[in-house]
Amino acid sequence: MANLDNIRSSATIENRLGGKIAEYKMNMPEHSIIAKDIHKSYFEGPKEMEVLKGINLEIKTGEIVALVGPSGAGKSTLLHTLGLMERPTSGELILLGWETQNENNNKHDILRNKYIGFLFQFHYLLQELTLLENASLPLRIAGVKSQDAMDLAGELLASVGLKERMAHLPSQVSGGEQQRAALARAMVGNPAILLCDEPTGNLDLERGEEIRDLIWRVARAKCSTVIVATHNPDIAKSADRIIRIVNGKVCTI
Secondary structure, eight states, rough: OOOHHHOOOOOOOOOTTTTTSSSGGGGGOOOEEEEEEOOOOOOOEEEEEEEEEEEEEETTOOOOOEOOOOOOOOHHHHHHHEEEEEEOOOOOOOOTTEEEEOOOOOHHHHHHHEEEEEEEOOOOOTTSOOHHHHOOOOHHHOOOOHHHHHOOOOOOHHHTTTTTTTOOOOOOOOOHHHHHHHHHHHHHOOOOEEEEESTTTSHHHHHHHHHHHHHHHHHTTTOEEEEEOOSSSHHHHHHSSSEEEEETTEOOO
């Protein structure tokens, strides 16, 4: 069976602090995420809409954190900012020891693709690909040989209960199974950070609990840091810590 640590390039990415981002999680810094006075604004014509209003966070490596708050509070925007999908308007963001605010988009892409996984409310699986092909896609895009990528994806799909469904198309499986496949795709690259935006919001209570348990189990097994934005109080209570966002600010930690 292929081993991801052997497949990955041994190269590391220099950060602005003069150090390195460790390839192996045992060498990761104490805090995977440090956000200092993060602001994020959007413009609608001449009008500025400030969504994040000075966010300060420290997330320990391997910690599972629930992000809660009312709709429109800024949870999704914060996840997108922490995941380098969007740049903050101002503030300092340190991911895995790397100061990101002064780096170009290419370096952001490298860090995001190599170290960050995403799981959303909707699975976004490619309908023309099987579950196995969908789950292996991030590795194949990263340049991993096709068979090695398939082996690693198959192992992870089996671990989330989809061993007998790998050859099925997304349209041929249930919503819960689709989300399991999406989780496998998010975790196949062994990300240091997993960001989840309402991952159970499109599922019934029982299926939602199953997905939550799977996220927790897979993340703990892989020592990944997890932030889950959720409206589900049971998911929030089962996390290591709850962070509440109201009107673009952290209210409680």
